[in-house]
Amino acid sequence: MTKLPIVELDKLLNRIVDGIADEVDEKRLAEFLRSDASARRYYRDFMALHADLQWDYAVAASQKPDSAEREDDATAVSVLLHGGSANGNRPPILAYAWIGTTVVVLALVMGSLFFTNHDHPENTIVELDNISGSITWSNGVQDRRSGLTDGMKLPAGTITTEGESATVQVRFADGTMVFLSGKSELVYSDDGQKRLELRHGSLTAGVRPQPVDSPMLIRTSTAEVEVLGTILSVLAEEDETKVNVESGKVLLKRLADGRCVTVSRNHSASASLSTSDEMTSRESYEPSDRWRRTYDTPPTSNSKGQYCPPNGSAPGYVEAVPCWAGREADGTPIIHHGVTARELDGRIVKLRSDSVFTIRYRVDKPVYLRVMLSTQKPDGWFGGNFEMKLSSEDMPVDADGWSTFSIPVSEFPPLESNRIEYSEPPADGYVSLIFVATTSNDSGLDVSELFIASPTR
Amino acid sequence: MNNASPLEPPSAEYIANVTRSQRSLYAFIMTLVRQPADADDVLQETNIILWQKAAEYDPERDFMPWALRIAQFQAMAHLKRQQRIPKTFDDELVKLIAEEAIADAAELDPRRRALAGCLQKLSEPQRELIAGRYEPKGSVNEMARRRGSTPKAVSESLRRIRRVLLTCIERTIAREAHV
Numbered sequence: 186m187t188k189l190p191i192v193e194l195d196k197l198l199n200r201i202v203d204g205i206a207d208e209v210d211e212k213r214l215a216e217f218l219r220s221d222a223s224a225r226r227y228y229r230d231f232m233a234l235h236a237d238l239q240w241d242y243a244v245a246a247s248q249k250p251d252s253a254e255r256e257d258d259a260t261a262v263s264v265l266l267h268g269g270s271a272n273g274n275r276p277p278i279l280a281y282a283w284i285g286t287t288v289v290v291l292a293l294v295m296g297s298l299f300f301t302n303h304d305h306p307e308n309t310i311v312e313l314d315n316i317s318g319s320i321t322w323s324n325g326v327q328d329r330r331s332g333l334t335d336g337m338k339l340p341a342g343t344i345t346t347e348g349e350s351a352t353v354q355v356r357f358a359d360g361t362m363v364f365l366s367g368k369s370e371l372v373y374s375d376d377g378q379k380r381l382e383l384r385h386g387s388l389t390a391g392v393r394p395q396p397v398d399s400p401m402l403i404r405t406s407t408a409e410v411e412v413l414g415t416i417l418s419v420l421a422e423e424d425e426t427k428v429n430v431e432s433g434k435v436l437l438k439r440l441a442d443g444r445c446v447t448v449s450r451n452h453s454a455s456a457s458l459s460t461s462d463e464m465t466s467r468e469s470y471e472p473s474d475r476w477r478r479t480y481d482t483p484p485t486s487n488s489k490g491q492y493c494p495p496n497g498s499a500p501g502y503v504e505a506v507p508c509w510a511g512r513e514a515d516g517t518p519i520i521h522h523g524v525t526a527r528e529l530d531g532r533i534v535k536l537r538s539d540s541v542f543t544i545r546y547r548v549d550k551p552v553y554l555r556v557m558l559s560t561q562k563p564d565g566w567f568g569g570n571f572e573m574k575l576s577s578e579d580m581p582v583d584a585d586g587w588s589t590f591s592i593p594v595s596e597f598p599p600l601e602s603n604r605i606e607y608s609e610p611p612a613d614g615y616v617s618l619i620f621v622a623t624t625s626n627d628s629g630l631d632v633s634e635l636f637i638a639s640p641t642r
Numbered sequence: 643m644n645n646a647s648p649l650e651p652p653s654a655e656y657i658a659n660v661t662r663s664q665r666s667l668y669a670f671i672m673t674l675v676r677q678p679a680d681a682d683d684v685l686q687e688t689n690i691i692l693w694q695k696a697a698e699y700d701p702e703r704d705f706m707p708w709a710l711r712i713a714q715f716q717a718m719a720h721l722k723r724q725q726r727i728p729k730t731f732d733d734e735l736v737k738l739i740a741e742e743a744i745a746d747a748a749e750l751d752p753r754r755r756a757l758a759g760c761l762q763k764l765s766e767p768q769r770e771l772i773a774g775r776y777e778p779k780g781s782v783n784e785m786a787r788r789r790g791s792t793p794k795a796v797s798e799s800l801r802r803i804r805r806v807l808l809t810c811i812e813r814t815i816a817r818e819a820h821v
Contacts, residue, residue, distance in 0.1 A: 199801040201676065203775070203782045205793050219735055222742075229673055229743055233750060234807060236672035236681070237757050240665055242776040368765075423763075491802045504802055507767035520767045522799070629798065 192493065194224055198231050309338035310375045311355045315364070317570065317601050318351030319509065320344065325372070341374035346386065348509035349525055349620040350557055350570050350600060361401065364389045364567045366559060367618065368509065378402065383421040387531075389566060391416045392433070400436075408456035411436040416565055417448075420531060422487065429453040429469050429531060431565035439464055453530070469530075472615065475638040476534035478526050490524030490632070499585070505630035508622060521555070523622025524632050532561065532615040536594060537639040543591040544621065544636075549629030551578045558597055559618035560610050568614045569607025571597035574624075587633060594637065652696035659705040660692050666706065666750045667713050670743055674717040674736055684720045688713045706747050714740040752818070753811050760810035768803045775800055 197214050200206040206214075217224045313320075314335050323329040324342040333353070346353055346369045355363045357375060365371055369386020373379070378399035381388075384406070394414035395401050403410040403419055408426035410419060415433025419426065428437050430448045438445045439456035446464045448454045454466045478484065480501030483492045490503030505522040527533065534540075544556065554575050560568035573592060580588035594616075599607050616637060623630050652660075667688060672681045691712050699708065718736055731739070761769065774785045775796075782793040782800070789796070 195805060196801060199797055199804065203793070203797040203800065205782060205797055215731055215735060218731075218739070225739060225742060229739065229746065230753070230808060230811075231804070232673040232676070233669045233753060234757065234804060234811070236669035237665070237754050238772065238776045239672070239678050239681075240668055242773065242780075243778060245777075491805060506802055506806075507765065507771060507799060509765070509767055518767065518770070520770070628795075 190496065191227060192496075194227055195231070198228065202232075202235050308340040310341055311339055311357055311373065313337045313339065313353055314356060315352055315354040315567075315601075317353075319347040320351060320353045321347070343370065343372045345370045349523070349618065350510075350559070350572070352567065352570065354567075360393045361395075362391045364391075366567060380404070383419055385421050385423070387418065387420040389416070389418040389561075391566065407440055407458055409438045409440060411438070415450075418531060418565055420487075425455055425457040427453065427455045427529075427531070429565070437464070470528075470532065472528070472530075472532045472534050474535040474537050474540065476616075476636070477638070478635045480633060485527055485529050487527045487529060488525055493631075500633045502631045502633040505621075505623065505628075505632075508620075510622070510624075521622040521624060522628070522630060523555070523620055524630070525621075526619040526635050527617070532617055533619065534616050534637045536560070536610055536612070536614050536616060536637075538595065538612060539641055540594040540637055540639050541591055542594050542597075542637050543589065543634070544632065545587055545589045545634035546577075546621070546630060546632045547582070547586045547588060548577050548623065548631075551576070552623045552628040552630075553577070554630070555620070555622045555624055556597075557600065557618075557620040557622075558594065558610070558616050559620070561615045561617050562611045563613050563615075567607075568611035569609075570600040571610055572600045573597050589634075652693070655701070656696050656699060660689065660709070663706060663709050665754065666747065667709060669750055669754075670710050670740075670747070671713050671717050673739060673743055674714065674731075675721060680720060680724070684713065684717050687716045687720070691716065707744050710740075710744045710747055714744070749815075752815055756811040756814035756818075757807065759814060760807050763810060764803065764806070768806070771796075771799055772803055 194217065197206070197210055200210055201214065218228055313333055316333055316335050319331070320333050321329065321331045322333060322339055322342055322344050324340065328342075344353060344355060344365060346365045346367065349367050351368070352364070352366045355365070355371070355373065357363075357379060361379065363371070363373070363381065365386065365388050367386055369388065370384040371386075371388060372382040372384065379395070379401040381401065381403045382405070383403060388403075390401075390403070390412065392401050392412045392414050395412065397413065400411040400413050403412065405419065405421035405426040407424060408428070410417070410428055412435050413433070415435055416431040417433070417435055418429045418431075428435065428448055430450055430452055432450050434447060434449045436445055437448050437454050437456055439460070441458055442460040444460075444464050446454050446466050448466045451469050452466045453469045454464065456464065480492065480503055481495055482501070483494075484490065484503060488503075489506055489508065491506055493502050493504060495501040503524045505524050507520050508523045508525075510519040510521040542556070542558070546554070548554075554577060555572055556575070557570055557572040559570050562568040571594075573596075575590060577588065580590055582588050594610050597610060599609070601607060619635055621630070621632055664685070668681055668685050671684045671688070672678070675681055675684055688709075692709060695712070699705070714737075717740075718733065721731075721736065761772075764772070771785075774780055775782065782796040785791075785796045786793045
């Protein structure tokens with residue numbers, strides 16, 4: 186009996202634990218487990234994961250107030266029989282699972298209410314603009330708002346953008362602007378000194394000159410940036426912060442050991458958790474006007490999608506994963522399935538007037554594909570999101586099930602048609618994010634190649 | 643051997659061992675019987691035997707392999723009663739899986755600890771899908787009905803998330819091994 190590829194074994198096991206396997210699946214699994222020790226190893230690891238998830242969510246449910254029956258059985262024998270309530274070593278995710286459910290319910294209720302501005306004008310410190318997609322605001326305590334609109338004035342708080350195509354511009358009274366895009370969370374305040382905490386995601390800031398003794402501070406989990414007046418972008422990941430300065434100068438401090446580096450115009454630097462990494466400023470990465478991503482090797486860590494390596498003559502690819510696509514009017518999350526492509530330095534490719542976008546993909550059933558390009562202007566500021574919808578049925582399929590589609594970048598319509606400043610992809614700008622998704626349920630979208638280039642160069 | 647007579651309650655240490663082992667026993671049993679409802683039943687039966695055999699336990703031996711062996715016998719007896727062995731795993735395969743699982747029992751706790759961190763790294767949509775499947779009474783059929791999808795499509799979405807978790811667990815354990 187030949188070895189079963191792990192991908193096939195994985196599919197088999199998933200059908201079995203989800204109760205949709207048939208007798209042929211069961212027999213096939215038994216045959217392979219008998220003959221292949223590595224398959225048995227994978228099986229044990231898989232079933233251990235399945236059991237742990239089952240256990241965790243059952244324990245979380247038993248902690249809910251309406252589980253009085255189970256709680257009343259808390260005798261010594263019952264502790265041994267049920268096990269769950271004896272194990273006080275509950276990981277944090279379980280508390281989140283129950284508490285988070287309650288918070289989401291409350292947020293949905295509050296989000297569906299009509300928002301009235303209860304804030305006194307003197308308490309507000311920012312004004313919102315360029316809102317696209319799902320944006321929420323909270324004061325970190327009880328006040329939480331969605332359905333935000335351009336022109337809205339808000340006090341200090343937390344702004345969250347949900348989904349790859351979500352954007353918002355936050356403008357302070359002195360004209361300083363902070364632009365959030367993608368999935369980001371920003372805490373902000375201004376008591377004479379602007380303090381920002383970028384919990385995750387990315388921002389671009391155009392900072393007006395600040396008092397020397399009160400620079401704007403941007404903090405992440407690994408770094409702090411002091412800004413006196415500049416245009417810069419900050420990307421906050423769990424264990425690293427990257428800063429790119431377009432104009433002006435900032436001081437980047439690594440929180441792990443307090444080491445600092447000055448980052449000047451057209452330079453970038455990063456601060457991670459590792460104190461052994463050198464902290465140096467280097468010239469900003471200037472991408473070429475030709476970029477291709479295949480999946481012979483894993484994609485960058487900031488790209489989304491489940492990576493599947495090449496297998497013999499079959500190419501490597503990424504599978505679509507669930508992604509936020511916004512919220513319905515009643516606050517219900519909209520989940521699409523997609524992949525994203527990014528480069529670690531922020532910019533993927535330089536755009537020319539005749540740049541052409543090409544994608545090689547496959548799907549399990551006819552579906553509409555969304556292809557979104559997020560762009561930057563030459564000065565680093567947001568250049569607009571542009572989205573094309575195409576029907577998979579219109580594309581011919583090759584013998585391996587793959588389809589290829591090409592279109593000039595200039596033909597991508599703007600995502601927000603009422604913004605004249607984002608009406609077309611910026612000339613000599615950059616693409617910073619590619620997002621490909623299906624609009625409905627998971628249609629088995631796989632992507633094996635992305636390519637942007639000028640055909641005349 | 644445990645000095646307690648069969649009529650005396652087990653020692654505090656024995657009870658602590660049993661309590662600490664519940665999750666590992668459940669995971670081991672699930673590997674053999676595969677259905678959560680069956681795993682719950684077998685765990686209960688195993689705990690009764692562990693309680694009854696407390697006096698036979700030798701504190702000089704590792705508790706876990708001893709307890710897993712008892713769980714193995716209960717699982718196989720349960721499968722025989724359910725008459726499922728001929729249809730899926732035969733006696734020989736169940737024994738083989740059990741032997742290898744007992745040999746690797748020490749890996750269960752690190753994997754479980756890694757899972758907690760890996761769950762937090764999932765996106766919110768991914769966590770919602772996992773919660774929908776694993777909360778009590780969750781099923782791909784019910785999830786499919788609510789979403790207007792098919793059980794197969796939902797299972798495929800879950801498959802990808804499970805792969806992400808498995809990969810994350812492996813990486814976390816590998817990273818910790820090198821610290």
